[in-house]
Amino acid sequence: MRRKTDPQAIAPYLKDASNSPPGAASEVVIPESAEELREFLKTNDQPITVSGAGTGLTASRVPRTGIIISMERLKRIGEVEDGTLCVEPAITLEDLDAHLKGTGWFYPPNPTETLASIGGTLATNASGSRSYKFGVTRDYVLELDILLADGRGARVRRSHSIDRPLELDDGSTIELPSIDYRSPQCKNAAGYYYQPGMDWIDLFVGSDGTLCLITEVRLQLRETPYDFLSGILFMASEEKCWDLVENIRRDRSVNIDPCSLEYFDRHSLMRLKEKFKNVPNAAQAALFFEQDVLHEEGYEPVLEAWYEYLESNEVLLDDSWFAQGPKDVEKFHLFRHQVPLLLNEENSRMGRVKMGTDMAVDDAHFQEMMRFYRKTLEEGGVDYAMFGHIGDNHLHINLLPDKDQSGTAKAVYDRLVDQILAWGGTVSAEHGIGKLKKNYYHKMVGKQTIAKLQTLKDRLDPKGLLGQGNLL
Structure with missing residues (x-):
């Protein structure tokens, strides 16, 4: 020690x-x-x-x-067994990716920050650009080894429902109270996940370090695809890009089945032009798409299907980019990840503090959400950039206020939150709540629900030692 x-x-x-x-x-x-x-x-x-x-x-x-x-010393990583892998929490996503190379398996959740630890991604139920098809961290957890704040431990497996007590290694048990709260029916990483009859695993993943310490996890892997087909599609207007997303979701088929749909508004493209000079001047929005192709013989049919499909969807095809090999795929991911980096550099240079959203809604409110976002942001008078996981209705809006606009930016942020919550959405779809978004989380679930969720924590951490100041 x-x-x-x-x-x-x-x-x-x-x-x-x-x-x-x-x-x-x-x-x-x-x-x-x-x-x-x-x-x-x-x-x-x-x-x-x-x-x-x-x-x-x-x-x-x-x-x-x-x-x-x-947890930095807990870095053991096992070998792949029947498409699963045991790792300790300090293993990073980068470590995991390197370990799996050549095994025929990969781990689908791909948050932007590859130096994030597996333990951290479990704490926040992290996801990434491929969540549109592959889902989030919680979907890939088969077993957890946990320790409670008092040192009692348990191995929690899938199909161990909260309807049955949690059996601890000293012979004691814990039963959860039943509450009437239900987590939002959209991509969500806001606070405790709760659904009737869910597994204990589902509660611990995303609990922001407030319920237990995770010492090992068994992850479900997927078969590595032959290749990823990807492209960056440029559009003459933001509305055309929104329509394309709706069309892709409606028309999904064997050959049109992306795992990633990532959006860039005109403010994002303006900044990306600093490093990518070939971004077309006519482009007012862009969509990065990526599709996994499991077998070599399927690649050409998928590529042809996308070209044919996009010809009828008002894409600036002559100006758009399509990957011709692994280097292009890497370049496109760099393009996607450059937006927050450029914004951070810009903020540092100008001495301003950004305010970033992490909200999401269900599919039914997608178009309404996009129109509301743009109208509210334009009327707010604060510089901004909007990008991210449009396939999940999960956009990152970065408000970029001047030094005298902090109050205005907060008012804009609050208006966005109020409307998202009115649509039954979430204030955090992938980054968690922690301390910074706690007030918005309380607004999202309400005072009475917070009291009910506190009873869950009290059963597992009665002295309230873990994660003080997070969530509750």
Whole structure:
């Protein structure tokens, strides 16, 4: 067990990628094994903030007080067995991808930040661009090894429903109270997931470090496809791009079946032109699509089907880009990931603080949502860029206020939240709630529901030691 008490040694653990002010902690505890962590928890009575790789955007790992438990030494990774893989929480997405190369298997969730730890992605139910077809982290969790704040542990498997008690390794059990809250029926990473009869796994994934410490996970993998067909489609108007997305969703078939649909509005394209000079001047919006092709013989039929399909959907085909090989695929992903990087550089240069949304709704409100977003943002008078997972109705809006516009930007953000919630949507579809979006989460579920959700936490963490300040 490593322990750090020197303030300079603790300092790097007091922040994450959210740019929130650093927190405070008396010590960083770094266990070498799950068993060592268990023994420590049995005698600990201080508040615990769980620390992963620090790539989170909601200040979940920024401690209020107490100690930090860093999972950085829990980096064991197993071998693929029947399309599944056991890993410890400090393994990063980059580590996992490298480990799986050449095995014939891949792990579909692909958040932008490849240095994120698996533990962190479990805490937030992370997803990424391929969630449109492949789903989110929760969909790929088969087993969890967990420790509660008091050191009791359990191995939780699929089909272990919350209708049955959680059986802990000391022989004790925990039963969950039944509550009438239901999580939104759209892509969602806001707070505790709850549906009647769900598995215990579903509750622990996305719980933002407030219910347990995860020491190992068995992941479900997918067969590696022969290739990914991808392209960046440029459109003469934003409305035409929205219509194309609706058409693709309606017309999905064997050969038109994308795993990614990613949007770039005109404000995003304007910034991308700084690095990609061949972005056409006529383009007012763009759609990145990607489709997995499982076998070689299927590639040409899929490619031909896309060309034929796009000819009838008002795409600027002569100006659009289609991957001709692995280097192009890599370039297109770079194109997608450059938007937030360019915005961060711009904000740093101009000394301003961005406000980023992470909201989503169901398919029924898609067009209405897009029109509302644009109208509200244009009327708000604050610079912005909108991009992201349009296939899931999940757009990232980055408000970019001047120094004297912070109040105006907050008012715009609040208007967006109010409407999304009126449509039954979520305030966070992939980044979680943490500390920064807690007020919006409480607004989303309501005061009475927060009290009910608190009863879930109280059953698992009665002393309230884990993740103080997150969610509740």
